[in-house]
Amino acid sequence: MTLLKSREAILVGAILLLLALVASRFPGFVTPSNLVAVFTDTAPLIILALGQMVVILTRSIDLSVAANLALTGMVCALINVSFPGVPVPVLVALALGLGALMGAINGFLVWKLTIPPIVVTLGTMTIFRGVIFLLTNGSWVNSHQMSAAFKAFPRENILGLPVLGWIAVIVTLILGLVMSRTTLGRAFFAVGGNPHAAVYTGINVGRTQFLAFVISGMLAGLTGYLWVARYAVAYVDIAGGFELDVVAACVIGGVSIAGGIATVGGAVLGALFLGIIKNALPVIDVSPFWQLAISGAAIIIAVTFNSRAGRSKGRVILKSAEHAQ
Amino acid sequence: MGHAQTPAAPVLALDGITKTFPGVKALDGVTLELYAGQVTALIGENGAGKSTVVKTLTGIYQPDGGRILMDGEEVRFPTAQDASAAGVTAIHQETVLFDELSVAENIFLGHAPKGRFGLIDRKAMHKDAQAILDGIGAEIDAGVRLKDLGIASRHLVAIARALSVEARVVIMDEPTAALSRKEIEELYELVDALKAQGKAILFISHKFDEIFRIADRYTVFRDGQFIGAGEMADIAEAELVKMMVGRSVDQIFPKRAAEIGEDVLLVAGYSHPTEFEDIHFTLRRGEILGFYGLVGAGRSEFMQSLIGVTRPSKGAIRLNGKVRVIRSPADAIAAGIVYVPEDRGKQGAILDMPIFQNVTLPSLPRLSKNGFTRMAEEFALARQYTERLDLRAASLDTTVGSLSGGNQQKVVIAKWLATQPTVIILDEPTKGIDIGSKAAVHDFMSELASEGLSVIMVSSEIPEILGMSDRVIVMREGRMVAELEGEDLTPETLVRHAAGISSKGEAA
CATH class of the missing domain: 3.40.50.300 (P-loop containing nucleotide triphosphate hydrolases)
Structure with a gap:
């Protein structure tokens, strides 16, 4: 526990250092209003990283989140175009449901057919994008086709923070509660930590992984609507490649790719770290090519940190080393 | 049959070998002699020290005391390669082979014939492998992938691998455990063939019918000690059983x-x-x-x-x-009804989880309400059972992985008792x-x-x-x-x- 806590402390330190560096070149970056904007901009990444965290925790991976996001977003946009009267809460519920359904497909294939998660989600990732193409023949849904209410919802400002940002906060709180206070959360840790042992304690490993995919899918669906409404455009390739940012955020946040170790705080901080890099580098005039390299370097540094912290100390045989520990 | 008379000197002998692990004396001054052209059965219960002997003979363990003699000369096997170079080879209970490689590659992995530029001479390797396989009467094509073979054929490949290094001593550790009746008969024939080639064979088995069918000599261990040895012809089953289980x-x-x-x-x-x-x-x-x-x-x-x-x-x-x-x-x-599995390392505790969560894991349905866990009750239950088992830990919040092996065992047992x-x-x-x-x-x-x-x-x-x-x-x-x-x-x-x-x- 102390190890994980300190890992989060390191991340907080890294984020503060990053902000300080950027502020020294461009003080405007750290004004409250800009920080709120950066947080809101990172909100989709935070929401998806939390879903991905649950999946990775159970020794799986969900590469289909960005495709799920794009398909759900497109479906919401098409409904809005055809039936502008459908109220936003109904659309949100629909996005959650459709996303969960796609997550359930992933989970079902992993659970019942025991296909490796990376293969399943690589397949469904392509299928989901293909379905968008079938629905639209590749055409876009543009801003002027969408209703005002549809576009306004994520931008609505409450107490200085847009709804999109608030949703990230609420999802974080809910996931925090689920992971620390429910039997389901405990099952995620148990299945990832030692699936063989989990079986004997009465946990259904496959079902637990299934539920992890449902959560991930549900959050991807929710983000789908928010994304399309915020950017006021929907097409086949939105959020292309975003699943890798999501996995990267988890890894930076200390989620063990081998399963069994993760914290909600870590995943959120990992997403924020990436989000700040993406927002800060253009401000201080770093070319987009360097941005990619810097993001990549951050991932490798984070993984190095994690593996060093997780490495066992070995046996203490020397008397003199006993107290050094 | 003519090979049954005992040759003058053993090919390989253990003399007063001792091996100690923390808390256990696995081998206590044991003696073992293996003769050319003969099958020696090593008999003993679980924990008698048979596996330790195999590992000592193949260079995986170093003895703490005693001598290993080959043709009367003292030798040492600091590594597995040294044992193999000296002509000692083991066919393990679970044979270590590679599914995706061909039979020939499996046989010659690590000592393949080399051609120009130090590259593997595939032709020669294939030919030599086929010759060895034919030599033991195995109807296996050296070119097929290992994964396409059945268990019995894999055993034959393992044996062929053992023979490819010019083995003089062949150790077979419960080779029939996974075989069917017919395959076992084929294995017996193969052992007879190896005998005829003058190999010294150490045969480890729990099955008495097998030992009487195949062995020329026996050696009995019990609790890491040498109990007796002799010719199979001179002993009855009942006596062997007695030597094996006779209680200290x-x-x-x-x-x-x-x-x-x-x-x-x-x-x-x-x-x-x-x-x-x-x-x-x-x-x-x-x-x-x-x-x-x-x-x-x-x-x-x-x-x-x-x-x-x-x-x-x-x-x-x-x-x-x-x-x-x-x-x-x-x-x-x-x-x-609860089950405490045999492999408590793999199937027991969840190392990255805190102690209290490990203890309460199977009891959660009882301890939770509407899917929410109740911390206070979890801690109370965990404290009750860890105290009962006298578990020493700084805090129930520390991960099980940070505990010693003995304390991890206690967590596993506490976990099951806590389900009442x-x-x-x-x-x-x-x-x-x-x-x-x-x-x-x-x-x-x-x-x-x-x-x-x-x-x-x-x-x-x-x-x-x-x-x-x-x-x-x-x-x-x-x-x-x-x-x-x-x-x-x-x-x-x-x-x-x-x-x-x-x-x-x-x-x-």
């Missing part, structure tokens, strides 16, 4: 006379399509019921089915008079732990029984079975072959039933 008196079992009460668990006609058939017994309150058998007799498989990990094809159970259907481990826990079971199944409860901890585990089992718990103990160790059980069920090849109690419960009867020895040759 220094092992004390604290079995308390628990009051045995009413029937608790009734199992009828439990069957599985491939693993076991018609298992039936009654378990009473306060009783310790032993399950004895050779490794692979189907005991663990039956237990896993009993607690719902696998599903039986037939059979029913009645617990405290009520018929119960158990479809999953969760059902079993709810019904009050009626029946507890312990699979090899003392496997791989030192003598002191063994006594503590045995003491604890007695305590559980005297508190009215019904205990099923799966064990392959005869002293443990004899010392702890009120009654013993012996399984062989997936079936119950005997239910022993009182005077019938002796080392000889156990071994006889487990190994499938006919009752002829009864001595004393």
Whole structure:
């Protein structure tokens, strides 16, 4: 526990250092209003990283989140175009449901057919994008086709923070509660930590992984609507490649790719770290090519940190080393 | 047949070899002699030191004392390569081969014939491999991938690999454990062929029919000590069994006379399509019921089915008079039947989780409300059972991975007791732990029984079975072959039933 806590402390330190560096070149970056904007901009990444965290925790991976996001977003946009009267809460519920359904497909294939998660989600990732193409023949849904209410919802400002940002906060709180206070959360840790042992304690490993995919899918669906409404455009390739940012955020946040170790705080901080890099580098005039390299370097540094912290100390045989520990 | 007379000097000999592990003396000054053209059977119970001998002979372990002699000269095997270079090769219980490589590559991995530029000469390798395979009468094409072969053929490949290094000493560690009848016969023929080539063979087996069929000489170990050796022709089964199990008196079992009460668990006609058939017994309150058998007799498989990990094809159970259907481990826990698996490292604790969460994991359905856990009650339960087991940890919040092995075991046992079971199944409860901890585990089992718990103990160790059980069920090849109690419960009867020895040759 102390190890994980300190890992989060390191991340907080890294984020503060990053902000300080950027502020020294461009003080405007750290004004409250800009920080709120950066947080809101990172909100989709935070929401998806939390879903991905649950999946990775159970020794799986969900590469289909960005495709799920794009398909759900497109479906919401098409409904809005055809039936502008459908109220936003109904659309949100629909996005959650459709996303969960796609997550359930992933989970079902992993659970019942025991296909490796990376293969399943690589397949469904392509299928989901293909379905968008079938629905639209590749055409876009543009801003002027969408209703005002549809576009306004994520931008609505409450107490200085847009709804999109608030949703990230609420999802974080809910996931925090689920992971620390429910039997389901405990099952995620148990299945990832030692699936063989989990079986004997009465946990259904496959079902637990299934539920992890449902959560991930549900959050991807929710983000789908928010994304399309915020950017006021929907097409086949939105959020292309975003699943890798999501996995990267988890890894930076200390989620063990081998399963069994993760914290909600870590995943959120990992997403924020990436989000700040993406927002800060253009401000201080770093070319987009360097941005990619810097993001990549951050991932490798984070993984190095994690593996060093997780490495066992070995046996203490020397008397003199006993107290050094 | 003409090879049966004992040649003058052994090819390989162990002289006074000692090997100590923390807390255990695995080998205590043992002697072993292997002769050219002869099969020497190494006989002993689990824990007698057979595997340690194999590892010493193949350079995996270094002895703490004693000498290894080859042709009378003292040798050392600091690494496995050294043993192999000296012509000692082992065919393991689970053969270490590579599925995706060809048979020829498997045979010559690590010592393939090289051509120009140091590249592997595939043609020569293929030809040599085929020659070796043909030489042992194996009808296997050296070019096929290993994964396309059956178990028996894989064994032949392993043997061919052993022969490819010009072996003089071949060690076969329970080679027939996974083979069918017909395959076993083929293996026997192969062993005869190796004998005829003048190889010295060390044959380790638990099966007496096999030993009498194939061995020329025997060596018996017990508890890491050399007990005796001689020619198979000069000894009867009953005598061998006696040498193998004859008990040292220094092992004390604290079995308390628990009051045995009413029937608790009734199992009828439990069957599985491939693993076991018609298992039936009654378990009473306060009783310790032993399950004895050779490794692979189907005991663990039956237990896993009993607690719902696998599903039986037939059979029913009645617990405290009520018929119960158990479809999953969760059902079993709810019904009050818990299983402490054999491999407590792999199947036991979740190392990255705190102690208290490990302890309460199977009890969570009882401790939680509407899917929410209740911390205070979790801590109380965890504290109660860890204190009972005298677990020493800085805090129940620390991860299990930071505890010592012994304390991890305690967490696993605390976890199961915390479910407040009626029946507890312990699979090899003392496997791989030192003598002191063994006594503590045995003491604890007695305590559980005297508190009215019904205990099923799966064990392959005869002293443990004899010392702890009120009654013993012996399984062989997936079936119950005997239910022993009182005077019938002796080392000889156990071994006889487990190994499938006919009752002829009864001595004393």
